[in-house]
Amino acid sequence: MLAVLTKRERDWVERVIKEEEIEKYMDNGRDFIDDEEIWNRIKSNTKPEKKRIRDIIQKSMEIKTLEPDETASLLNLEDPELWEEVFQAAKEIKKKVYDNRIVTFAPLYCGDLCVNNCLYCGFRRENAVIKRRKLTLEEIRKEAEVLAGEIGHKRLIVVYGEHPSTNAGYIADTIRTIYDVKVKTKNGYGQIRRVNVNIAPMSVDDLRLLRDVGIGTYQVFQETYHHGTYKRLHPEGTLKSHYQWRLYCHHRALEAGVDDVAIGALFGLYDWRFDVMGLLYHARDLERHFGIGPHTISFPRLEPAANTPFIQATNYRVSDEDFKKIIAVIRLSVPYTGMILTARESASIRREVLPIGITQTDASTKIGIGAYSDRYTEQEEDRQQFLLGDTRSLDEVIRELAQMGYITSFCTAGYRCGRTGDRIMSLLRTGREAVFCKLNAVLTFKEWLDDFASPETKAAGEQILKKEVEEIKDKLPQNVYEKLLEYYRRIEDGERDLYF
Amino acid sequence: MEKETSTSELIERFNLVADNIRQEYNAHLWLIEVFGKRHSYIAGCRDDSFLPPEVIYINNRFAVVSSDWDKVPREKKEEVFSLVKEYCNRVF
Numbered sequence: 001m002l003a004v005l006t007k008r009e010r011d012w013v014e015r016v017i018k019e020e021e022i023e024k025y026m027d028n029g030r031d032f033i034d035d036e037e038i039w040n041r042i043k044s045n046t047k048p049e050k051k052r053i054r055d056i057i058q059k060s061m062e063i064k065t066l067e068p069d070e071t072a073s074l075l076n077l078e079d080p081e082l083w084e085e086v087f088q089a090a091k092e093i094k095k096k097v098y099d100n101r102i103v104t105f106a107p108l109y110c111g112d113l114c115v116n117n118c119l120y121c122g123f124r125r126e127n128a129v130i131k132r133r134k135l136t137l138e139e140i141r142k143e144a145e146v147l148a149g150e151i152g153h154k155r156l157i158v159v160y161g162e163h164p165s166t167n168a169g170y171i172a173d174t175i176r177t178i179y180d181v182k183v184k185t186k187n188g189y190g191q192i193r194r195v196n197v198n199i200a201p202m203s204v205d206d207l208r209l210l211r212d213v214g215i216g217t218y219q220v221f222q223e224t225y226h227h228g229t230y231k232r233l234h235p236e237g238t239l240k241s242h243y244q245w246r247l248y249c250h251h252r253a254l255e256a257g258v259d260d261v262a263i264g265a266l267f268g269l270y271d272w273r274f275d276v277m278g279l280l281y282h283a284r285d286l287e288r289h290f291g292i293g294p295h296t297i298s299f300p301r302l303e304p305a306a307n308t309p310f311i312q313a314t315n316y317r318v319s320d321e322d323f324k325k326i327i328a329v330i331r332l333s334v335p336y337t338g339m340i341l342t343a344r345e346s347a348s349i350r351r352e353v354l355p356i357g358i359t360q361t362d363a364s365t366k367i368g369i370g371a372y373s374d375r376y377t378e379q380e381e382d383r384q385q386f387l388l389g390d391t392r393s394l395d396e397v398i399r400e401l402a403q404m405g406y407i408t409s410f411c412t413a414g415y416r417c418g419r420t421g422d423r424i425m426s427l428l429r430t431g432r433e434a435v436f437c438k439l440n441a442v443l444t445f446k447e448w449l450d451d452f453a454s455p456e457t458k459a460a461g462e463q464i465l466k467k468e469v470e471e472i473k474d475k476l477p478q479n480v481y482e483k484l485l486e487y488y489r490r491i492e493d494g495e496r497d498l499y500f
Numbered sequence: 501m502e503k504e505t506s507t508s509e510l511i512e513r514f515n516l517v518a519d520n521i522r523q524e525y526n527a528h529l530w531l532i533e534v535f536g537k538r539h540s541y542i543a544g545c546r547d548d549s550f551l552p553p554e555v556i557y558i559n560n561r562f563a564v565v566s567s568d569w570d571k572v573p574r575e576k577k578e579e580v581f582s583l584v585k586e587y588c589n590r591v592f
Binding site for chain 1: 530531532533535536537538539540541542546547549550551552553555565567
């Protein structure tokens with residue numbers, strides 16, 4: 001039986017959507033996703049010639065956003081040798097834009113109350129097996145203390161259901177609480193320096209409230225861009241059933257002055273080729289209106305969730321082979337963007353796809369409400385939105401990344417010194433941001449190794465650091481190298497949060 | 501009392517100041533709007549040297565950032581702050 005909304009919930013739901021904040025971005029009442037046009041482009045770009053694919057690769061290497069027909073050509077590739085060229089190009093583009101650093105973060109789920117009833121979601125309101133609650137501010141503080149003081153994270157993505165109890169005011173309070181946490185560590189102190197949010201679409205006024213408390217990135221996934229499928233999966237009358245309210249929420253965020261926005265699709269709901277095209281159209285529309293594309297793109301695959309049979313029944317499950325193609329095509333289509341691979345995926349898949357364009361990943365991940373301070377070791381279905389594929393500790397993941405030749409970065413410098421919006425876009429497109437990435441990766445990784453690493457991880461990490469510092473000495477101006485060495489020594493002496 | 505000005509006028513005026521400083525001293529300045537930890541870029545140079553940025557607050561809402569302050573003579577720096585402060589304080 002459908003769980004009925006209370007009067008308070010109904011009253012709140014009726015006030016959320018502001019039609020006038022959507023219509024202004026639409027063209028003659030139409031949004032920028034034309035299902036028929038997307039399918040026509042996919043169908044009219046079959047059997048692309050080798051030369052065309054190589055021209056497209058070349059364009060991506062110049063960090064230019066692809067045209068829809070170009071992305072459609074990549075999606076239609078069949079030749080395994082050409083796919084290898086695409087994977088190689090994805091790897092090179094990532095290196096050019098972000099160097100060999102991988103940024104890490106942790107999700108923090110603050111509540112699982114939700115007025116929506118999405119068929120694929122463990123937190124849907126009809127799902128009676130989920131234990132419902134939101135964290136108090138004191139509980140949030142405890143979670144942040146574990147994350148910053150025991151694990152060593154500096155960057156979070158905080159997650160909330162869509163509910164009047166976890167409205168914009170509550171979200172703003174939780175973010176202030178997290179930013180206030182400062183914990184003594186072995187050699188310095190730990191703090192969360194960037195709080196990104198994964199929340200429901202909001203009005204411009206609510207987004208301004210979040211901007212004013214200093215959120216990092218505003219992340220919302222469209223789930224699927226296909227109108228018909230979206231309608232089927234999000235029951236009519238629920239807040240989330242309004243496709244355009246969701247589609248234009250990043251436009252509203254940019255209008256409100258939050259100039260880092262993140263998009264994504266949940267793969268497994270519809271044909272993956274269509275949703276890759278949807279992501280491209282989304283990035284292009286943001287660029288068209290604001291000159292700013294998505295700060296990051298996410299591409300989670302459906303994972304099992306408690307009492308959610310839709311997940312087993314879907315006809316659109318994405319194979320590992322296709323998942324790899326999704327990542328490479330997104331990397332080439334929107335070459336400047338950050339790309340997030342999460343612990344939804346197993347360790348082996350993460351290992352395999354990381355080299356083809358990933359820039360951010362999570363570790364020591366717990367997604368149960370209050371799970372970090374509870375210190376639970378087994379996943380608990382009845383308080384998680386879905387089940388994780390990789391529960392390894394940050395220490396283990398960092399050691400593996402170091403063995404693979406990657407430096408783990410805890411950098412949060414950009415949004416604290418104006419490398420945001422169209423300025424960061426310009427730095428990304430010209431490859432200059434990669435220099436900041438490298439310098440700040442060295443400093444923040446050094447902090448983490450000194451404060452949190454096991455002896456094995458510290459040894460692996462120090463080797464990577466040595467190599468990175470040598471590279472900086474060879475490639476960057478002498479004064480930059482000298483400044484880096486000065487900061488490095490100051491971090492060894494216990495100073496924290498020094499950045500370029 | 502001075503007439504109030506819009507953010508777009510502030511951007512235009514700051515861009516002129518930043519261009520002038522870049523041409524004269526090869527120093528890159530940019531203007532940011534402060535929202536807690538978030539310091540959002542709003543005007544000025546998009547490029548910079550790779551040295552640590554120094555944020556100088558104009559008021560509660562705006563700050564000027566540069567990695568090249570040492571290239572700008574002290575008197576010129578003060579002139580810039582005074583001018584930008586005047587622009588910023590007039591934004592409604």
